[in-house]
Amino acid sequence: FNWVSEKWAELHGDTPLVKDCPGQSFQARRLLQYLKSSLDDDGDILLETYLLSWDQLLNFMESLGTMVGFFSQKVREKITLIRELSLKHGAKAHGKSAYRSVRSMVEAELKAGVVNFSYRTDSGCRTLLRLHRSLLWLKLMLEGLSEGADGEGRLKTPGELSRDAYRAALAPHHSWMLRQAAEIVFLALPERDYFLKLVCVQTQQEATPILRIIIQALTLVHTQTQRILAEHELLELP
Incomplete structure (x- = not known):
């Protein structure tokens, strides 16, 4: 039993099946498949399936309305750039592309001197x-959505949850102007019911276990990526 299978077994112990959602671009089941496929047995992250996970996350972001285009456009550019680099440097070293995985990309780019600190x-x-x-921003936002009401019986709005997640994950790395623009985006997010429909459920009770599966999968991928970037001291690249 390897590390990934073990973690995945924990994930799927007694969790309800994540269903296909007819008629929408975001499919939680597909996102989970890609996240699982991106986790390599040796603790690496396979880039192709990692980027396919991001295609699904982009569909999720774009389902939230045009205001979120502010974020999704930036994400799309980044996914495209890594795919272009992968094609351009697809020259196989020992039969494997340098852009096969996060670790191989990091090592190849550091060796080639293209990473500037x-x-x-x-x-x-x-x-x-x-x-x-x-x-991390999306993971924190989904964590907020998976939680029930607070002590006073109030559920935070998706806008508040996204803003809190943004302040923790992205704001420290953004300029003042970008942070102000982001705050406006969060005011325009749809209500919680809309988010529940995206994972094909009607109630918060139904949504919580499904969101938790997605969060755990995102956490596995995030933790592993974090580890590889930290090993090579790449977490603060300008």
Whole structure:
């Protein structure tokens, strides 16, 4: 039993089946498949399926209305850039592309000297770091949505949850102007019922276990990516 199978077994112990949602672009079941497939047995992250997970997360973001386009456009650019780098440097080293996984990309780019620690470059490492921070934002937001009412019986709105998650995950890395613009976006987010429909459920009770499966899967991928970036001291690239 390898590390990934073990973690995945824990995840799927007694969890309800995540259903397909007819007629919408975001599919939680597909997101879970891609997240699972991206976890390599040796603790690496496979880039192709990691980016396919992001395609699903983009569908999720774009389902939330045009205001979120502010974020989704930036994410789309980053996914495209890593895919372009992968195509461009698809030259196989020992039969494997340098952009096969997060670890192989990091090692290849550091060796080639394309990662700069003083100023901004369009390296895969820097681009991945930005996606990695956005993944944390979405994970924290979903964690908020999975929770019930507070002590006073009040459920936080998706706008409040997204704002709190943004302040924790992304705001520390953004300029003042960007932070102000982001705050406006969160005011325009739809109500909680709309989010529940995206995972094909009607009630908060039904949503919580499904959201928890997604959160655990995102956590596995985030933790592993964090570990690889930290090993190579890439968590603060400009």
